[in-house]
Amino acid sequence: MLAYVLRRTAYGFVTLIGVLLLLFVLFFLYASPHEMARRAVGEKAPPEVLEQWIVNHGYDKPKLWNPEAPLDTLLVEHFRRALTFDFGRSDADGTPITQRLREGMGPSLALAVPSFVFGLLFSVALALFVAYFRETYIDRMGVILCVLTMSISTLLYIIGGQFLIGKLLRWFPISGFDASPSVIARFLMLPVLVSLADGLGGSVRFYRTVFIEEGGRDYVRTARAKGCGDLRVMTHHVLRNSLIPILTRVVVAIPFLFTGALLLESFFGIPGLGSLTVDAINGNDFATLRAMVFIGALLFIGAQIATDVSYTLVDPRVRFE
Amino acid sequence: MEGHVFANLVVAALLVGSAALAFVIRRSELWREAAVQLARRRPIALAVVALYLVIAVLDSVSWVGGGEAGEGGDVLALHQPRSLVDRMFPLDFDEKSYSAPLASAEFYGGDPLEHPGLHLLGTDILGRDVLHVMLDGTRIALLVGGFTSLIVIPLALLVGVSAGYFGKRIDDAAFFVMSTLSSIPSILLLITLIMAMGRGPVQVCIAMGVTSWVGFCRIVRGETFKLRELDYVQAARALGVSDLKLIWRHILPNLMHLVVITFVLTFSGLVLSEAILSYLGIGIDGSWGQMIDQARDELARDPIIWWNLAAASAALFALILAVNFVGDAVRDVLDPRTLRERE
């Protein structure tokens, strides 16, 4: 098992290098520092101002090869910064990026973790419920509801949630964030609820299919034949055997946490990494963007490895490979 | 070549292509049967999608000339290309600013409108007729879904089949590229690509294509692996049939049902992604996503301005819902298990 984890981690590292390469190609070869300067300073700026900007931001080195000092190139710089987590300064306002990343982690996690956990719990429970009543009224209505809710854009959930609950009903504040433990929940409630509503449809529909498929298997018949009640069959047999597809789906859902973070944080004024990214877009801040993509990929790869490892915990057939 | 002439040619090509496709389908019993099944299961959803298609096509065919400017009219507008949808509205239809649906006066200030009672869905901040803007958005939505798929599907097929069929080095390389791309959360990758390439409709489509081809490519690769091991394929290889011919005659046709299913199922995802990009400011001008984005602070006003948001949301929702229903039915109809039963 250890060998497997090491192998996966090694390949993950290789992938990360690939990501850095892609970023380099996009931001230094395809779109040159000159481009970036022009976008940051303005289209009509005179060349000296552009040059000054480039120097100020440390982009005045040769891109790939420096005959005088082979390691003093943008390429090496790019890799070095990423791998040492020293991301330099923002292209937009010059603030140190690494520090802002660290500050943003907390609020982002405060939003992402409850969204993820509650989302998983609710969708699994609902899916079990609907699957239990398969082919009855409840099931059919459930499926249609799922398709309906899946077809509504995330944006509409956010706008609708803010309008209905924030403005009309005034249950929770429309936006804002305060990290002190006594009030933090109030600010997170609405975004978490919105995130739940958004993701529920697709997840319930998927899990329902999994549960129905497992429910038709032979070992379920055996369980019934020895006297297992329906509830126990669902929780002890079907659910346990469905963990692998559930875990797979969880991995797939992680990118949506990122999308959610971007939208929810900026809509609800939560100062997390998502807000940071949105600011970077608006401010043409390529340096921050590069850092965010690297961090995002790192987190995603880490999550994938973690899920792979959890497969072995959940299914004995995978363990003894 | 002028933009609108190019668009006209593309529409013509599409129509010819669709006719050819329909002809091919009619000749194959399997596909004809599938089409019939589909029409039987989801007539309403199909009709809705067809309606959207028609509007999009009508909005893509445009030419200059015709129409009359009203008094003090916009002479400049006379020389812009106007599509069939544009021509359904009077030439100089704009008001000064907001007005409620079917209103006779402006929303703020109460001044009388140029065309009282004619704006079915009201006007937006620039005075444009909301119904008109909404219909224009249809073209963009279908463009996003269709054009992007046009990029995704051939690319995924090319890489997937090569990797699956030829294996070894090609597969390793393909796998590395796919891993790299898929390890970046798609929204971040989208943003990165658009920021690097610039903001424009073509760039947005390319970016979305790059972000979404990996999933399909994986499936194609897996299926090609399986197909390559089938007895009759092995037999053909033993007989010396060239690889290209094998791929063309045995592998690709067996992937077609996956192509159709993937196309329909990812369509709605692409349109929804564009809406999010519009919110972030890097979407395509004139899309429903942009309308929704503008609507955000309209809701904060008092009294609220709701018609812009409602129109865009309804249009978006109806299309996505219809495509989802059709997509489910397509998947059921083309499921290899049901295909096998019918043999």
Next chain:
Amino acid sequence: MSEPLLRVSELVTTFPASGGRAAAVDGVSFELAEGEVLALVGESGCGKSVTALSLLRLVPKPGRIESGSIRIAGREVLSLPLSELRSVRGKEAAMIFQEPMTSLSPVLTVGAQVAEALRLHEPISAAQARRRTIELFEQVRIPDPEARFDGFPHQLSGGLKQRVMIAMALALRPRLLIADEPTTALDVTIQAQILELLRDLQRELGTAILLITHDLGVVNELADRIAVMYAGRLVEEGTRVQLLGDARHPYTRGLLRAVPSLGRRGERLAEIPGVVPAPGERPPGCRFETRCPVKLARCANDPPEDTPVTPGHVARCFVVAQELAR
């Protein structure tokens, strides 16, 4: 004893088919006494598995038991509330299935699954359940039972898995064991072992067994009585000696003739020409009529009735009735 352990009367179980529903089990009646082994024999698709599943109401949707009566130990199974049905399942009557490879949950240890059967019906502790399970494993001749308790199904061979199934089924000493083709999916040598195990256990515990099978060799090993099923109906019933020695129904005779024998080398394999009619295409009279070598005119239109041949031996055939009349 007034009532037999198992009494099935006019059981009808249907499945959806083109144009409505078709009866996979179409009016089947039989009895099983305590400690007796009854083999239910027939070709694939004749409805014998569905009959077995119906006994404990395990017929998968969209199948449905339409009518009839199933009495186990004096209780009418078809009208039991679910809570009581659950106490019958596994305790009064247990079932083992044909596919040991898929009949056990892959994510639980085999020991846990057998222990579950015990703890569902008796308030014993986990440790006690473990001990009893290991004893059961010994009884079904699983080598190294202590270690096997913590093993997973995918680590066991088909034969071992079937032994686990038998242990699970007999854990609570049910009076009735329903065995649906228990050896069909196993290698021939393993088949013999499992059959021997079943026979020994049956003698030791006095369990009545309803044995579903299409293999006449298996029947010869275990059965006291045999019932032959064709296209949803029983066509002949009798003791092992009566049926294997003096089969009357043309179908039974055809089946027996079709068994290849080492002594008759060089001869053509005897077969019953034609195929079993699909549920939607059954003729109104005797269902075997389309393939019967000795059919009469009335066989096509009138469904034959039970014709007693000798005490305990019944056939459902006009030709048999005619022969007896002479």
